[in-house]
Amino acid sequence: MRKVSIFGATGSIGQNTIDLIARDPGAYDVVALTGGANIAQLAEDARRLNADIAITAYEDQLDDLRAALAGTDVEAAAGAGAVTEAASRPADWIMSAIVGAAGLPPGLEALKQGTTLALANKESLVTAGPLLMQTARDHGATVLPVDSEHSAVFQGLVGEDMSAVERIIITASGGAFRDWPLEALKDATLEEASSHPNWDMGQRITIDSASMFNKSLELIETKEFFGVHPDQIETVVHPESLIHALVGFNDGALMAHVGPPDMRHAIGYALHWPDRRDLPVARLDLVEIGQLNFRKACETRYPALKLARNVMETGGLAGAAFNAAKERALDGFIAGHIKFTEMASVVEHALDAISAQSGLINATISLDNVLRVDHLARQEADAAIAARNM
Numbered sequence: 001m002r003k004v005s006i007f008g009a010t011g012s013i014g015q016n017t018i019d020l021i022a023r024d025p026g027a028y029d030v031v032a033l034t035g036g037a038n039i040a041q042l043a044e045d046a047r048r049l050n051a052d053i054a055i056t057a058y059e060d061q062l063d064d065l066r067a068a069l070a071g072t073d074v075e076a077a078a079g080a081g082a083v084t085e086a087a088s089r090p091a092d093w094i095m096s097a098i099v100g101a102a103g104l105p106p107g108l109e110a111l112k113q114g115t116t117l118a119l120a121n122k123e124s125l126v127t128a129g130p131l132l133m134q135t136a137r138d139h140g141a142t143v144l145p146v147d148s149e150h151s152a153v154f155q156g157l158v159g160e161d162m163s164a165v166e167r168i169i170i171t172a173s174g175g176a177f178r179d180w181p182l183e184a185l186k187d188a189t190l191e192e193a194s195s196h197p198n199w200d201m202g203q204r205i206t207i208d209s210a211s212m213f214n215k216s217l218e219l220i221e222t223k224e225f226f227g228v229h230p231d232q233i234e235t236v237v238h239p240e241s242l243i244h245a246l247v248g249f250n251d252g253a254l255m256a257h258v259g260p261p262d263m264r265h266a267i268g269y270a271l272h273w274p275d276r277r278d279l280p281v282a283r284l285d286l287v288e289i290g291q292l293n294f295r296k297a298c299e300t301r302y303p304a305l306k307l308a309r310n311v312m313e314t315g316g317l318a319g320a321a322f323n324a325a326k327e328r329a330l331d332g333f334i335a336g337h338i339k340f341t342e343m344a345s346v347v348e349h350a351l352d353a354i355s356a357q358s359g360l361i362n363a364t365i366s367l368d369n370v371l372r373v374d375h376l377a378r379q380e381a382d383a384a385i386a387a388r389n390m
């Protein structure tokens with residue numbers, strides 16, 4: 001039996017992962033499942049899958065988790081430290097699907113045991129890409145991309161030489177407001193931003209899709225994972241979300257990955273890699289689809305894309321500052337403190353403030369320095385949000 005752990009088990013990616021694993025009873029031995037506030041879901045899955053341990057990220061939820069697991073032999077633990085510790089429990093395959101920078105420490109810990117890390121948590125590549133990839137190399141671990149675009153590129157590169165790659169095109173749905181007049185964006189509500197036209201995902205990534213902060217994280221993720229130059233990375237709006245990415249080669253060929261917008265494809269590919277297995281996703285009927293459309297990704301509509309270019313050019317710890325400021329700006333929008341269109345200026349302010357300190361931004365990319373920059377960028381973003389509320 002393959003030993004597997006799922007970090008962020010109660011979320012959208014975590015639940016899709018569990019859906020695949022539960023279809024194959026007897027094939028998997030579940031080691032650790034982690035969650036946050038959704039104790040009922042965490043306990044239910046830990047019972048059903050007979051996990052060794054269930055961990056909530058929040059210490060004050062430990063009693064509730066223990067109560068929900070009463071009568072089972074599933075261990076219960078709580079706190080960020082316990083989540084990271086669980087990543088050192090031996091497993092053959094570990095899903096990294098915590099949302100946000102909180103996914104980095106357990107991801108690094110998992111790599112240290114030389115395992116295969118299925119990486120949905122794009123924030124860990126954005127904040128500390130070189131550290132994450134070097135840790136994997138140092139310990140003979142494998143990182144497999146789970147973000148649909150990066151899984152698509154990864155699949156397009158099988159058997160290819162990276163030196164023949166001219167460009168990588170990451171497609172974007174354009175999010176909830178792709179057809180809105182520009183001047184209406186400033187009045188976009190939380191509810192409107194939380195509904196994705198094509199994908200069913202967690203709330204945070206859905207709002208990030210509307211603002212294209214998600215796509216900007218993905219551009220940086222592409223640079224870090226595939227080691228290409230920022231100029232080789234393009235994005236294009238593709239409203240149908242059926243082509244997930246394209247790889248352009250030096251002979252002019254473009255290899256496109258086409259599939260239904262269902263994360264179980266990318267998760268399943270990482271679960272069974274290097275094999276392909278039957279997956280419970282819809283088969284596309286091209287005649288029914290009829291046509292595919294593409295539009296320019298406009299930086300006036302999506303200023304986050306321009307910020308991502310700045311981050312890639314600056315390098316160093318700029319990604320850590322960008323992601324942290326983005327997380328706070330998103331919190332600010334969700335809490336109703338800033339408007340949808342103000343998120344980008346909050347992030348730009350924080351990024352400028354941190355980038356101005358060259359000693360800080362160019363420090364070694366270690367976990368300590370990432371956490372330091374993360375903390376400072378959050379403070380800068382909070383200050384910018386507070387200034388807007390005065």
Ligand code: NDP
Pocket residue numbers: 007008009010011012013014034035036037038039057083096097098099100102120121122123146147148199200201202203204205263
């Ligand atoms: P969700 O918000 O649905 O789930 C997030 C998971 O992380 C939940 O299990 C949540 O627990 C847990 N969590 C939240 N905060 C913390 C914390 N501070 N410490 C530890 N655990 C925490 O997110 P998604 O599943 O949508 O996304 C997960 C990751 O995958 C993100 O990095 C996202 O960018 C990426 N991704 C997601 C895609 C999707 O289709 N959803 C597509 C591509 C990438 P609880 O809910 O119990 O509080």
Ligand code: MG
Pocket residue numbers: 147148149218
């Ligand atoms: Mg994606």
